[in-house]
Amino acid sequence: MKKEDDFKLSFRLQKEEFERQKKEMLESIEYASLIQAALLPPTQQMNRFLGDHFILYLPRDIVSGDFYWIFHMDDWVYLAVVDCTGHGVPGALMSILGISFLNEILSKKIFIKPNRILNLLREKVMKALHQTGIHNESKDGMDIGLIAYNSSTFDLQYAGANNFLHFIRDKSIHQVKGDRMPIGVSGIEENSFTNYPLRMKKNDIIYLFSDGFVDQFGGSKGKKFKYGPFEELLFKHHTMPMGMQKDVLLDAFLDWKGDYDQVDDILVLGLKI
Amino acid sequence: MKFISFRIHNFRSIKDSGWNELSPDNITGIIGQNESGKTSILEALSSFYSGTVSEDVLRGDMSIPVVSCCFEIDHRLISKLLNEKELPVGVFKQIKSSKSLCLTRIWDEDMGSRIELSGPKVSNSFDKHNTARTEHDLKLQKRIDKCLEKKDNAVSLLLNSEEQKKVLSLEVERYKLLIPEAQKESKMLKGTREEKPAITKLRKTKEKLEQASADLSKAKTELEGLKKEAEALTQNSKLAESSRQARIRFENAHAELDSAYQDLRDLQRIFNTISYEIDRRGVKSELDKLNDKYVKVLQEYDQAREDDILKRNLAYKVLGGVSQAAAEREVRNEKPHIDPFYSREEAGNILFGYIPEFVFFEDFSSLLPNKIDLEDILSGNKDVEGFRAAGNFLKVSGLTPRFFVEGSSRLLKQKIEKLNKDITIDFQDFWRQKIGKRNKITINFELEHYSQSHPDKSGFPYLEFWIRDKQERLYPKQRSRGVRWFLSFYLELKAAAVSDPDKGMVLLIDEPGLSLHARAQEDVLKVFDYIKDKIQVLYSTHSPHLIDSKKIYRLLAVQRAIEDDDSSETKIFNAKSLTEASADTLSPIYTLIGARLSEQQYIRQKNNVILEDISTYYYLSTILTMIELKKEIYLLPASNISNVETLVNLLLGWGLDFVVLTGGNPEGMEIFSDIKQNLCRGDQSLVRKYLINMDQFQGIEDLFSTLDFKKFILHQRVGIPETNSEFLKENRYSRAVLASNFMNEVQDNNLKFGDFDEETRDNFMWLFQKLESVLY
Structure with a gap:
């Protein structure tokens, strides 16, 4: 009897300890989420430099491995949608590294082409994570879609690391494929990222997004949403005001996900020229 | 005030030297063949300071010599020195902005001279000011003349009217x-046939009388009016008339002054040509009388001038409606006869007192003599040999004429013995420390008196100098020329330090290396380097040993406009244009640095690009094999960045064109800045011609993108967020080895320029375009 009581007591104590630790950890992560939120560009800044736009940002956990970033310099606005390796705390740590590095790269306030920014970002990540391309080494890093847009001239330059740029013009959707390599070390030797110069038109709509939405399992057969349907979804509603597009995307996501768990952080950014 | 540039007009073979800047490090050498005009430059500068020139400096066309010198100056000093009057508008601003002050000495036909504050913009400001003053005076004069004219007309009308009356x-x-x-x-004719005509005649006469009476009455009335008017105008014009009289007196005084000066000058010229003392005495007496007259006339002239100005101003004010008492008061306060502004000459003379002393160190006067009469030293007779050196000796020793009046010859000898010891110690210290010599040389002087074997000087005192080495006691002229030269030079420096250490000195030295052996000539350069912070040196030389091959920018090259024609004018080339001088003129440089490499194939006459180091050479020469440029480029690597300046000087000396390519690293920036300052003297067009600084690239490796650098040079997959050159430095890679490997790899793998990424290609094309833009 005594043994049983001891066991119960021990179990209760362990449970209490576990609860305490869990509570502490959650509090800690909750607080970390505040810091991460503070590192994201404030809404006023986004409105000021982007104008008509929406951001659908749905972290899977309290903190997120996805983030968006903006930087303004003269007539140019840099905008990035970033998906760091993993999600939750590891992703969040990586995101902080990414935000710092991006700010650092542009700290000299001179115009740098998006592909050169990605080249530089990769150097920084590789050095920070001591990546040298040897076997069994961590392949942590990030995927990114980065644009530099000049609202005076309508010039846009895009570079992507495992990321696509979509834009809708004159009732058709266009896709600009970035390079198939990450920011960080990968199986193949690093090459320079490609810079895609584009001339935008009034009322063009640009979409940048991480792979969280398209990789979400759901629907009647529990399959991934996939790129094709996602492009169709964007195209179908692109004439709607940007704010409403966000709501439509959110509804579509929730419908698709149903009772399935969210598998990754979700980030979709739409921008009307 | 630092002497920074000069310009000489009409001085011996120099017609117009143009502006020539001195070396910023205070040592400027003048090279050139015999009779090219080197000494003329030094003499002209010496004359600028002394004001003395002889007629033989005049050119064939008898044009008047003019020498201008510019000095670096803090504008605050100008405010301090010129504080009694004002400078015309714009003068101070110009001096402040240029941070320099130019003074010009202009001689006249009699070889007298004046100093003026000058400089192109400064002169314009003075001209404007003078024009404004002249216009003001004319305005005053015009008003007075008008008033007088009106009065004269009225008086004339009055006289006419009186005559008519x-x-x-x-x-x-x-x-x-x-x-x-x-x-x-x-x-009488009543009742006769002639009665009627007689009556008619009477009637007409009566009518004429009436008419004449009426005219007379009218004339009287008019005359009264004219009288009143003339009276009023005469009253008004009294001061104007007085001014007119003062003006006439001034003009007469002026004419008289000119005449007196002309008489004095004519007689002075005659006096100068008379050789015999007896004849000279007679003329001298007459000359004195004329001089007295001139002084008297000059005083009268000054008085007449003042009177003229005061009366003109007074008359002008009264004519303008001011009461006479008030006008007199105003004129008294305004003092119009005293110009509140400095004239060019006044300002020039004040500032001239603060420029460094120009000392011409030449053999005859500046080398220590064996002996010299005390009287010649004390009376300032510059025509005796060694005058300056002996004077320096006395100055350094602190000796005044009273020293030699010592009654006791024993005390005098003691004093002299002590002085001899002091001076010797100083000199030995200088000799050993500054030029590394250990010769035990002592200098002695003694006061002697001429014996009866010199009847004309018997009993007169003279100073005798000795230079002692070990046990040998020799006259200066018996010693080697090197020792005598250095000793005399030392005395010059010491005397300068004693005179006024703050005033500064510009030492003009004609051929310091003449007949000194090579080592001694190099010692001369060492001494110049030692003193350059306190004393500016300009020297002429033929000798390669008096040229520092690392500092060719110190040189001015002098040659005749038409080579081998001693009657053609002198041209001066400075560091910026040295390569345009003839090979003969530059021969000391060629002698110094060996063969003329412009005649071989490695370095060319044009399009040489001096590189910081061998790594830069490897990379650029390799890339150059991959691309086709419109222009030929000859790369010339320095063995080390610190040797870039040596290469610059060598190419400058050889008369070859070049461009220096430096990186944005601190050493590269320093070299860039040195060459910019010393060779280009801040002239942006020369900076563009001679220098390319890759300021956004620390080193040549930074022209490669990080990816290409890793791929083609480092062969490692490692993150390099810093610049490539920083990475190499931090990780202690051998730059030369990597560069050499790169060169081999390009050759072995037949790499093409297109194999590099866009960033690398852009960077190299930027560099080559920059090079092509300055090359021929």
Whole structure:
């Protein structure tokens, strides 16, 4: 009897300890989420430099491995949608590294082409994570879609690391494929990222997004949403005001996900020229 | 004030030297062949300071010599020195902005001279000011003249009117006399046939009388009016008239002054040509009289000038409606005869007192003599040999004429012995420390008196100098020329330090290396380097040993406009244009640095690009094999960045064109800055011609993108967020080895320029375009 009581007591104590630790950890992560939120560009800044736009940002956990970033310099606005390796705390740590590095790269306030920014970002990540391309080494890093847009001239330059740029013009959707390599070390030797110069038109709509939405399992057969349907979804509603597009995307996501768990952080950014 | 540039007009073979800047490090050498005009430059500068020139400096066309010198100056010093009057508008601003002050000495036909504050913009400001003053004076004069003209007209009209009145009066009188006669005649002819005409004549005479009387009455009225008017105008113009008289007196005084000066000058010229003392004495007496007269006339001239100005100003004010008492008061306060502004000459003379002393160190006067008469030293007789050196000796020793008046010859000898010891110690210290010599040389002087074997000087004191080495006691002229030169030079420096250490000195030295052996000539350069912070040196030389191959920018090259024609004018080339001088002129440089490499194939006459180091050479020469440029480029690597300046000087000396390519690293920036300052003297067009600084690239490796750098040079997959050159430095890679490997790899793998990424290609094309833009 005594043994049983001891066991119960021990179990209760362990449970209490576990609860305490869990509570502490959650509090800690909750607080970390505040810091991460503070590192994201404030809404006023986004409105000021982007104008008509929406951001659908749905972290899977309290903190997120996805983030968006903006930087303004003269007539140019840099905008990035970033998906760091993993999600939750590891992703969040990586995101902080990414935000710092991006700010650092542009700290000299001179115009740098998006592909050169990605080249530089990769150097920084590789050095920070001591990546040298040897076997069994961590392949942590990030995927990114980065644009530099000049609202005076309508010039846009895009570079992507495992990321696509979509834009809708004159009732058709266009896709600009970035390079198939990450920011960080990968199986193949690093090459320079490609810079895609584009001339935008009034009322063009640009979409940048991480792979969280398209990789979400759901629907009647529990399959991934996939790129094709996602492009169709964007195209179908692109004439709607940007704010409403966000709501439509959110509804579509929730419908698709149903009772399935969210598998990754979700980030979709739409921008009307 | 630092002497920074000069310009010489009409001085011996120099017609117009143009502006020539001195070396910023205070040592400027003048090279050139015999008779090219090197010494003329030094003499002209010496004359600028002394004001003395002889007629033989005049050119064939007898044009007047003019020498201008510019000095670095803090504008605050100008405010301090020129604080009694004002400078014309714009002068101070110009001096402040240029941070320099130019003074010009202009000689006249009699070889007298004046110093003026000058400089192109400064002169314009003075001209404007003077024009404004002249216009003001003219305005005053015009008003006075107008008033006088009006009065003169009124007086003239009055005189005419009086004359007319007189005529009319006579006419009335005449008619008055004619009427009784006509009446009488009429009575007498009554009843006759002539009665009627007689009556008519009487009537007409009466009518004429009436008319004349009426005219007279009118004339009288007019005369009264004119009288009043003339009276009023005369009253008003009294001061104007007084001013006119003062003006006439001033003009007369001026003419008299000119005449007195001309007489004095003519007689002075005659006096100068007389050789015999007896004849000279006679003329001298006359000359004195003329001089006294001139001084008296000059005083009268000054008085007349002042009177003229004061009366003109007073008259002008009164004519403008000011009461005479008030006008007098105003003129008293304004003092218009005293110019509140400095003239060019006044300002020039004040500032001239603060420029460094120009000392011409030349053999005859500046080398220590064996002996010299005390009287010649004390009377300042510059025509005796060694005058300056002996004077320096006395100055350094602190000796005044009173020293030699010592009654006790024993005390005098003691004093001299002590002084000899002090001076010797100083000199030995200088000799050993500054030029590394350990010769035990002592200098002695003694006061002696001429014996009866010199009847004309018997009993007169003279100083005798000795230079002692070990046990040998020799006269200066018996010693080696090197020792004598250095000793004399030392005395010059010491004397300068004693005179006024703050004033500064510009030492002009003609051929310091003449007949000194090579080592001694190099010692001369060492001494120049030692003193350059306190004393600016300009020296002429033929000797390669008096040229520092690392500092060719110190040189001015002098040659005749038409080579081998000693009658053609002198041209001066400075560091910026040295390569345009003839090979013969530059021969000391060629001798110094060996063969003329412009005649071989490695380095070319043009399009040489001096590189910081061998790594830069490897990379650029390799890339150059991959691309086709419109222009030929000859890369010339320095063995180390610190040797870039040596290469610059060598190419400058050889007369070859070049461009220096430096990186944005601190050493590269320093070299860039040195060459910019010393060779280009801040001239942006020269900076563009001679220098390319890759300021956004620390080193040549940074022209490669990080990816290409890793791929083609480092062969490692490692993150390099810093610049490539920083990465190499931090990780202690051998730059030269990597560069050499790169060169081999390009050759072995037949790499093409297109194999590099866009960033690398852009960077190299930027560099080559920059090079091509300055090459021929």
